[in-house]
Amino acid sequence: MSVPGFQQDFFQLFGLPASYRLDNALLEQHYHALQEQIHPDKFSHLSEAERRVSMQWSARVNEAYQTLSNPARRARYLLSLHGVDSQEETNTAMPADFLMEQMEWREAIEEARQARDIAELDKLESRLQHELHGLEAQLADKIDIARDYAAAAGSVRKLKFMERLAEEIASAFDAIDT
Amino acid sequence: MALLQISEPGLSAAPHQHRLAVGIDLGTTNSLVATVRNGISVVLNDENGRALLPSVVRYLADASVQVGEAAQALQSEDPANTIVSVKRFMGRGLSDLGSGSGLPYRFVDAPGMVQLRTVAGIKSPVEVSAEILKVLRIRAENALGGSLVGAVITVPAYFDDAQRQATKDAAKLAGLNVLRLLNEPTAAAIAYGLDNAAEGVYAVYDLGGGTFDISILKLSRGVFEVLATNGNSALGGDDFDHRIYCWLLEKNNLSALGAPDTRLLLTRARAAKEELTEHAETRMTANLRSGEAIDTVLTQQDFHAMSQNLVEHTLQPMRRALRDAGLRVEDIKGVVMVGGATRMPQVQRAVAEFFGQVPLTNLDPDKVVALGAAIQANVLAGNRGGDDWLLLDVIPLSLGIETMGGLTEKIIPRNSTIPTARAQEFTTFKDGQTAMSVHVVQGERELVSDCRSLAKFELRGIPPMVAGAARIRITFQVDADGLLNVTARELGSGVETAVTVKPSYGLSDAEITRMLQDSSQHAQDDMQARALREQQVEARQLLEAVQNALAQDGAALLDQAGQARIRGSMDGLRAVLQTDDHHAIKRAITQLNDATVAFAQARMDKSVSRALGGRKLTDLEM
Numbered sequence: 001m002s003v004p005g006f007q008q009d010f011f012q013l014f015g016l017p018a019s020y021r022l023d024n025a026l027l028e029q030h031y032h033a034l035q036e037q038i039h040p041d042k043f044s045h046l047s048e049a050e051r052r053v054s055m056q057w058s059a060r061v062n063e064a065y066q067t068l069s070n071p072a073r074r075a076r077y078l079l080s081l082h083g084v085d086s087q088e089e090t091n092t093a094m095p096a097d098f099l100m101e102q103m104e105w106r107e108a109i110e111e112a113r114q115a116r117d118i119a120e121l122d123k124l125e126s127r128l129q130h131e132l133h134g135l136e137a138q139l140a141d142k143i144d145i146a147r148d149y150a151a152a153a154g155s156v157r158k159l160k161f162m163e164r165l166a167e168e169i170a171s172a173f174d175a176i177d178t
Numbered sequence: 179m180a181l182l183q184i185s186e187p188g189l190s191a192a193p194h195q196h197r198l199a200v201g202i203d204l205g206t207t208n209s210l211v212a213t214v215r216n217g218i219s220v221v222l223n224d225e226n227g228r229a230l231l232p233s234v235v236r237y238l239a240d241a242s243v244q245v246g247e248a249a250q251a252l253q254s255e256d257p258a259n260t261i262v263s264v265k266r267f268m269g270r271g272l273s274d275l276g277s278g279s280g281l282p283y284r285f286v287d288a289p290g291m292v293q294l295r296t297v298a299g300i301k302s303p304v305e306v307s308a309e310i311l312k313v314l315r316i317r318a319e320n321a322l323g324g325s326l327v328g329a330v331i332t333v334p335a336y337f338d339d340a341q342r343q344a345t346k347d348a349a350k351l352a353g354l355n356v357l358r359l360l361n362e363p364t365a366a367a368i369a370y371g372l373d374n375a376a377e378g379v380y381a382v383y384d385l386g387g388g389t390f391d392i393s394i395l396k397l398s399r400g401v402f403e404v405l406a407t408n409g410n411s412a413l414g415g416d417d418f419d420h421r422i423y424c425w426l427l428e429k430n431n432l433s434a435l436g437a438p439d440t441r442l443l444l445t446r447a448r449a450a451k452e453e454l455t456e457h458a459e460t461r462m463t464a465n466l467r468s469g470e471a472i473d474t475v476l477t478q479q480d481f482h483a484m485s486q487n488l489v490e491h492t493l494q495p496m497r498r499a500l501r502d503a504g505l506r507v508e509d510i511k512g513v514v515m516v517g518g519a520t521r522m523p524q525v526q527r528a529v530a531e532f533f534g535q536v537p538l539t540n541l542d543p544d545k546v547v548a549l550g551a552a553i554q555a556n557v558l559a560g561n562r563g564g565d566d567w568l569l570l571d572v573i574p575l576s577l578g579i580e581t582m583g584g585l586t587e588k589i590i591p592r593n594s595t596i597p598t599a600r601a602q603e604f605t606t607f608k609d610g611q612t613a614m615s616v617h618v619v620q621g622e623r624e625l626v627s628d629c630r631s632l633a634k635f636e637l638r639g640i641p642p643m644v645a646g647a648a649r650i651r652i653t654f655q656v657d658a659d660g661l662l663n664v665t666a667r668e669l670g671s672g673v674e675t676a677v678t679v680k681p682s683y684g685l686s687d688a689e690i691t692r693m694l695q696d697s698s699q700h701a702q703d704d705m706q707a708r709a710l711r712e713q714q715v716e717a718r719q720l721l722e723a724v725q726n727a728l729a730q731d732g733a734a735l736l737d738q739a740g741q742a743r744i745r746g747s748m749d750g751l752r753a754v755l756q757t758d759d760h761h762a763i764k765r766a767i768t769q770l771n772d773a774t775v776a777f778a779q780a781r782m783d784k785s786v787s788r789a790l791g792g793r794k795l796t797d798l799e800m
Binding site: 013014015030032033034035036037038039040041044045046047048049050052053054055056057058059060062063065066170173174177178 | 197327357358399401494497498501554557558559560566568569570594595596597598599600655657658719720723724727767770771772774775777778779781782785786788789790
């Protein structure tokens with residue numbers, strides 16, 4: 001890509017500091033401001049060349065927004081900017097107590113699914129949200145304050161497990177619904 | 179008769195001439211066309227003052243075609259050649275049509291999309307839809323007094339890639355320049371939101387003749403952002419008719435009716451459904467071919483009971499959309515009802531109960547989609563008003579490819595904001611493998627066999643390596659119409675294969691050309707004339723666009739040589755524009771487009787900088 005802006009990272013793109021803690025309202029405001037300038041709807045009556053560039057830019061800004069607005073993806077992306085791979089697919093050596101907790105989670109979700117217990121699933125979901133917020137706070141400390149990216153990578157791997165649990169809860173809701 | 183306009187002395191009559199653009203709601207049951215006139219979106223009526231064109235097409239033996247009321251009136255007499263609800267067949271194979279066996283058509287199983295055998299030959303659903311669109315295009319051109327710059331065509335939000343592509347092909351076949359495919363609930367939200375200056379999170383519940391959509395949108399300061407969408411592209415008012423029809427058969431101990439009787443009773447069933455919106459009971463009478471007379475009373479209560487599970491089928495997508503948006507029912511500020519089928523009291527009651535609030539019905543549910551589409555068409559054609567807004571829509575279903583063991587690997591998840599692009603790397607399975615077949619699918623299920631197959635293509639010429647050593651990058655790009663384009667590239671050797679996801683389901687440009695030539699209204703001369711006219715319109719628009727761009731940014735962003743190069747290409751295009759050689763015009767258009775790529779990128783960079791308060795991107799580094 002020869003467009004200069006395309007070499008910028010997602011934080012620069014939105015004019016925001018590259019930190020884990022993020023002003024979500026400001027991110028959204030800048031996202032909208034950018035799309036208002038570059039979205040294909042603004043170029044549909046212009047030349048083919050401008051329409052194509054607009055689509056590429058708009059797609060990139062969408063991707064950037066999806067990345068920064070999602071806590072796990074934002075962490076992963078920040079680590080990659082610091083040259084650290086979060087190794088979510090390759091490094092599966094998790095602490096034993098964490099793995100034990102995971103098993104308990106899975107059993108609880110499976111039981112609720114079998115029992116078609118929506119209230120229980122709701123409860124599990126809010127508990128998971130609570131845990132996710134805790135992990136995010138830890139990540140913010142490790143990345144923004146301690147700048148301990150290796151430790152942060154460990155937290156991102158945990159986050160990945162938690163995301164899978166969230167997916168399982170969603171699919172349990174779906175299964176009960178069908 | 180139209181009055182001639184005379185401008186004030188010294189002012190040009192039309193600094194930016196108003197470009198004629200329309201919004202078209204291509205519905206299962208009815209279709210409409212609307213436009214923005216004097217700043218207000220209005221539906222264009224036919225010469226008899228009717229807004230709704232029944233989406234019914236009848237083929238006659240002499241190759242002529244009837245569309246709308248005339249065709250609808252003869253659907254019982256000539257059921258096999260009178261196609262109703264063709265939208266249900268768009269982008270669908272015979273095996274998709276489950277209940278299609280009860281329909282009075284002679285289906286032909288064709289690769290990708292089912293076709294229909296009529297007295298005028300085999301017709302694809304794309305061709306049938308094009309007949310409807312053609313009538314609306316001509317209606318609009320007559321009403322507006324000129325040819326159209328383009329049209330926004332609406333599609334159900336839950337339409338997949340094959341259905342969207344089929345719709346776009348139909349529009350092209352009808353001689354329409356498609357400015358955008360717009361999701362129906364989103365179109366409704368534009369009409370509603372602008373009308374009511376709405377802010378907050380809204381749900382749009384759209385139950386049409388054959389499709390159901392639910393979209394959750396956030397409206398804030400001129401931004402319409404779709405947070406999630408869900409639905410069922412095979413559920414609509416038709417299914418309620420069918421319930422009544424089945425009940426009628428049972429009640430009268432009828433079985434195995436011929437096509438004319440089936441059509442007749444379905445028509446009665448629909449009338450009964452509509453009656454029951456206002457009345458506690460209705461009476462259905464019909465004389466069958468056998469001589470048997472039907473005279474049956476249906477109560478609202480019985481109708482609600484027999485259709486209850488259809489209504490319930492709409493609740494699950496609503497729950498899923500809310501969950502995907504990360505919202506709860508309490509977060510929804512208002513619920514907009516769209517589609518004729520939302521007039522049914524049991525539907526309104528179920529939606530009110532689900533959201534805990536009375537849904538909004540202050541806009542005509544039959545017209546609101548076309549009105550919104552016209553507003554968007556007006557903006558896309560470049561007729562900007564002072565009030566501008568931004569529309570951020572999503573794809574409804576995940577896109578992915580088949581991996582080992584028939585499993586789906588999702589590349590773009592559902593509810594991703596479009597346009598979007600995502601790449602993922604894959605590798606070879608065997609030593610020395612030199613080719614890889616790529617199977618593109620759409621859907622949420624894990625097994626490929628449970629998803630919709632969109633396209634299959636092969637990447638050949640991979641240099642032989644040990645298994646797992648090759649790096650093949652597959653890039654998915656979804657444009658603002660929600661249409662997918664896939665490229666695959668072996669990173670070491672640079673071997674590349676690109677497909678627009680058309681082959682399995684869509685029509686190739688050659689096929690569209692053939693269909694245009696086949697249709698009796700388009701003799702060879704017409705084709706030439708039309709191609710020339712289209713290229714001329716495109717050339718003039720391009721020249722105007724480039725001229726404006728140069729005036730705005732030419733001096734600031736280009737050196738003398740750069741400006742001269744673009745002006746040279748413009749002169750080249752102007753020169754061939756005087757001729758009637760549409761091939762030459764097309765070449766000159768391509769040349770001018772190519773000459774402006776770097777300029778376009780520089781302009782975009784400037785726009786990006788302006789978005790963040792005039793700072794240059796390079797100054798933003800922390």
